[in-house]
Amino acid sequence: MTARLSGVGLQWHASGQSSLHGPLLDLAERLDEAFALLADRIWRAQAERHPATLPAAALQRLDYLYSFPHQATFPMRLDRAEANLEAFRSGPMVGLDGVLALTELAAPLDVLTPAACYHLYHGHEGEQLGGPLFLTTRNTCFRQEAAYEPLRRQWSFTMREIVCLGTGSEAAAFLENAHLAVDRLLKGVGLPVEWQAATDPFFNPRSDPRYLMQRMQPVKREAVYGGDLAIASANLHHEHFGDAFSIARDGGPAHSACMAFGIERWLFAVVDQHGTDPAAWPDPIEAAEAAAAAQEDS
Amino acid sequence: MPSDLIAGQTDQPAATADARAQLRAWVLEKAGGLDPAGLTDQTPLLERRILRSVHLPELILLLERLGGGEIDVEDISPGQFRDIDTMMANFVRPADGSEPRP
Secondary structure (H helix, E strand, C coil), X not given: CHHHHHCCCEEEECCCEEEECHHHHHHHHHHHHHHHHHHHHHHCCXXXXXXXXXXXXXXXXXXXXXXXXXXCCCCXXXXXXXXHHHHHHHCCCECCCCCECXXXXXXXXXXXCCCCXXXXXXXXXXXXXXXXXXXXXXXXEECCCCCCECCCECCEEEXXXXXXXXXXXXXXXXXXXXXXXXXXXXXXXXXXXXXXXXXXXCCCHHHCHHHHHHHHCCCEEEEEECCCEEEEEEEEEECHHHHHCCCEECCEECEEEEEEEEXXXXXXXXXXXXXXXXXXXXXXXXXXXXXXXXXXXX | CCCCECCCCCCCEHHHHHHHHHHHHHHHHHHCCCCHHHCCCCXXXXXXXXXXXXXXXXXXXXXXXXXXXXXXXXXXXXXXXXXXXXXXXXXXXCCCCCCCCC
């Protein structure tokens, strides 16, 4: 499959990341535009763009590092003291094995974005919501894995999310609508999936409260293509983020829910389903227009 | 009448009744401020957010102690922890030695 993909614009890197050009890049952009179109047309979601990193202190409030230490990636910086920078320059800087020969590091304060929507809760910290708040954002996300596979499992990948912050029933209603809209979109682009209950890949599940809660009261459903590739996920967070970031709605912590799309995985699914001739690929924007129109009519 | 029945609770063996009482006491301790009269054996604990995720590792340990067996968290299915009745039925072995209800 990798050879077929490289013929339509994939360049695969040993680090577990991909570069895109040509037809695949065009399809990636059109897919993202389709997801953003759903967010705008159905929920009038406010679009946001955020940096590549999140403060570690913010992630700590979510217990992210406790639950997923094996997936986190930390950006490193050299201590800016002149002597330290000179010491770095006077060394090999990069060894023959490709390993950086670092000198003193600056205090690490940040984590590379592990999920696009975390920025949204952090960005709306302390707000009192007068009604449901719909947001959408896209970011490059980083998750370290034991093994990587082009477009299917990557160290860095692109995630588009649509989020609702509101009461419990507003969040639940959003997710129900989002589920319908995604089903319509999937039908429009001719991708068969099966929605399955899922859990996140916690480091030590048995001792992790959030994993246990996911088992006892399922909050995550994934649209699985080809039996094992989750291309979208619908997540109900209850008050987890509202609590952590003091976002209030209706006299209590806001509930939240998100629909997330892994764009590289959609690329894989489209090529796997429709082949490597771009002329045979569906138009995701047209499918999203139809899905949004059907949603407005229902 | 089996010797391990408590007078007045003829429908459940003493060990099971004790386990139920311990489970109920633990829930009330974690519920913080919940009126004991408002907690029945059918009160939905997760749905009503009486128990929250932070309590769950300890709940698993408690049920393992009361039930006398290890709980494989990979086998947990939704609904098994809905309320005290459900947890008793799924994880606490009756005093007659029979298996907990699957």
